[in-house]
Amino acid sequence: MKEIIQYFSDVFHAVKSLLTGMRVTGYYFFHHKEIVTQEYPENRATLKMFERFKGEVLMPHTESNEHKCTGCGICEMNCPNGSIEILTTFETVDGKKKKIIDKHIYHLSMCTFCGLCVKTCPSDALAFGNDFEHAVFDRQSLTKVLNKPGSTLNKEVKE
Numbered sequence: 587m588k589e590i591i592q593y594f595s596d597v598f599h600a601v602k603s604l605l606t607g608m609r610v611t612g613y614y615f616f617h618h619k620e621i622v623t624q625e626y627p628e629n630r631a632t633l634k635m636f637e638r639f640k641g642e643v644l645m646p647h648t649e650s651n652e653h654k655c656t657g658c659g660i661c662e663m664n665c666p667n668g669s670i671e672i673l674t675t676f677e678t679v680d681g682k683k684k685k686i687i688d689k690h691i692y693h694l695s696m697c698t699f700c701g702l703c704v705k706t707c708p709s710d711a712l713a714f715g716n717d718f719e720h721a722v723f724d725r726q727s728l729t730k731v732l733n734k735p736g737s738t739l740n741k742e743v744k745e
């Protein structure tokens with residue numbers, strides 16, 4: 587008798603579990619107009635990624651071509667994959683030599699999008715962009731210089 591009760595109990599729980607799992611499927615079967623599956627790449631023109639999506643590391647510049655990177659090298663030290671190389675140079679200001687960024691090199695092909703560089707930059711010079719289409723024929727094009735040509739350090743950044 588005990589075995590029979592256990593048998594029907596198992597069957598009941600199996601059916602309950604199946605119906606629970608099929609609830610969402612069943613809902614969309616009868617409400618197919620609410621289906622939000624998007625057809626990529628046909629929807630490329632209108633496709634928007636989530637705001638927090640990490641597509642690539644960027645260095646935002648102002649309209650007057652200023653960035654916030656001081657060339658301190660903290661992002662390079664913190665990157666676990668060696669995806670960042672900081673090349674610095676010197677400029678003379680009021681007769682004194684001052685270190686400035688020459689090239690902030692970012693190897694997208696080695697980046698795991700961990701976010702450490704963005705989080706630890708003391709001058710908030712880096713951000714994540716939403717672009718996710720990074721397929722290329724030449725992997726060298728995945729190496730980018732983030733500071734734009736002719737750009738300068740934003741005067742408000744404390745060094």
Ligand code: SF4
Nearest residue numbers: 655656658659661707
């Ligand atoms: S991006 Fe930030 S952490 Fe990296 S070198 Fe520039 S200022 Fe320093």
Ligand code: SF4
Nearest residue numbers: 665697698700701703
């Ligand atoms: S997101 Fe992570 S892996 Fe990518 S460059 Fe920054 S620290 Fe390196």
